[in-house]
Amino acid sequence: MSQQALDVTHRLVSSPAGRIHLVEQGTGPLVLLVHGFPESWYSWRHQLPALAEAGYRAVAIDVRGYGRSSRPSGIDAYRMLELVADNAAVVEALGEESAVVVGHDWGSPIAANSALIRPDVFRAVGLLSVPYAPRGGPRPTEAFGALGGEDEEFYISYFQEPGRAEREMEPDVRGWLAGFYAALSSEGMAAPDAPGPFAVSRGGTLRDRFPAGLPAWLSEDDLDVYAGEFERTGMSGALARYRNVDRDWEDLAEFDGAAITQPSLFVGGSLDGPTLWLADAIKAYPSTLPGLLSSHILDGCGHWIQQERPTETNKLLTDWLATLPA
Structure with a gap:
C-alpha cells in the first residue's frame, strides 16, 4: 500500500513537544497508534484503513523527534x-476524553506507561513486540553494559553517546535503514548463523552485521518514505529515546513493580528479539497485566509485526477491540 493510496487526513496538534503530527482515518472510538524506532506514523499504514473499516477513529502519530512532529533540542525532552x-x-486536541493506545517497539513501553500514568485517559492498551515489564531492577545502563563483553557492546549502550551512532547512520540513511529493517525481519533473524544487529564489535558498527537486500514486507517505495523523513530530520531525535533510559528509571520510581490493570493485548513474534529476551516478563503477565484479554506469538514473525503480518495483526487488533467496553 503506497502513501498516496491511503485515504487519510494529516494534522498538526499542539502538545508539550510543541506540535505532534498525526494521520487519522475513520470515525468512532479513538485508537491511538504509537510507532517505534526507526519508523514513523507510516508503520501503521496497513492498520489505519482496517481499523477505520471496523468502526474506529484510527490515529497514528509521529512521536516527538520524528517526522513532522517537533524535535526539542535537549536530550532530556525525550x-x-x-x-x-x-x-x-x-x-485532548482531538476532542476526545479517552482512547485505546497501541504501541510497537519503543511505542510499546510508551503505550504501557501512558496507560500506567494516565489511566483516566487511556482505557485499554495494546503492546506489540516489547512485553510490559514493570519498572525495577538495576539502573538500565548498568544492566545493558553487563550484556556486552570484552569484544562486543550491546546496541543500546552503543546508542548512548550523542553523535556516535549518528555518524554511522546519517551518511547513508536509506542504506542504513534498509539493512536494519532487513536484519530484524523474519528473513534476517532466521538466516543461518545470522549475527543479529544487537551488538557492536569493539571499533565496529551495527551496519557490519546487516544482511543485503530488502525484506519481503518492505517495498522500495516504502523505504523511500522512511528514508525521506530521516534524511530531513536526522537521527538524533529518534536516538534520544535510548538516551533517557536512566532518567525514566528515576522518574518512574513511584511506579516500581506496578501492574497495568486496564484491558490489554500483547502480540509478539517467535523470531522477534525483544519478545524472546523478555520471555520472563510474558510469564509474569498474570500479575503485571491482570487485565490481559489476548496474548499471541506469531510463528515465524520477526520484529516488524504489523508490517510483516498485517492481515493477522489487523484481525487480532479488531477482535480485541470488539471485546472492550464501549
Whole structure:
C-alpha cells in the first residue's frame, strides 16, 4: 500500500513537544497508534484503513523527534514522562476524553506507561513486540553494559553517546535503514548463523552485521518514505529515546513493580528479539497485566509485526477491540 493510496487526513496538534503530527482515518472510538524506532506514523499504514473499516477513529502519530512532529533540542525532552504527556495532549486536541493506545517497539513501553500514568485517559492498551515489564531492577545502563563483553557492546549502550551512532547512520540513511529493517525481519533473524544487529564489535558498527537486500514486507517505495523523513530530520531525535533510559528509571520510581490493570493485548513474534529476551516478563503477565484479554506469538514473525503480518495483526487488533467496553 503506497502513501498516496491511503485515504487519510494529516494534522498538526499542539502538545508539550510543541506540535505532534498525526494521520487519522475513520470515525468512532479513538485508537491511538504509537510507532517505534526507526519508523514513523507510516508503520501503521496497513492498520489505519482496517481499523477505520471496523468502526474506529484510527490515529497514528509521529512521536516527538520524528517526522513532522517537533524535535526539542535537549536530550532530556525525550524522557518517558514527556512522551506520555504528548499522547494525552493528542487525545485532548482531538476532542476526545479517552482512547485505546497501541504501541510497537519503543511505542510499546510508551503505550504501557501512558496507560500506567494516565489511566483516566487511556482505557485499554495494546503492546506489540516489547512485553510490559514493570519498572525495577538495576539502573538500565548498568544492566545493558553487563550484556556486552570484552569484544562486543550491546546496541543500546552503543546508542548512548550523542553523535556516535549518528555518524554511522546519517551518511547513508536509506542504506542504513534498509539493512536494519532487513536484519530484524523474519528473513534476517532466521538466516543461518545470522549475527543479529544487537551488538557492536569493539571499533565496529551495527551496519557490519546487516544482511543485503530488502525484506519481503518492505517495498522500495516504502523505504523511500522512511528514508525521506530521516534524511530531513536526522537521527538524533529518534536516538534520544535510548538516551533517557536512566532518567525514566528515576522518574518512574513511584511506579516500581506496578501492574497495568486496564484491558490489554500483547502480540509478539517467535523470531522477534525483544519478545524472546523478555520471555520472563510474558510469564509474569498474570500479575503485571491482570487485565490481559489476548496474548499471541506469531510463528515465524520477526520484529516488524504489523508490517510483516498485517492481515493477522489487523484481525487480532479488531477482535480485541470488539471485546472492550464501549
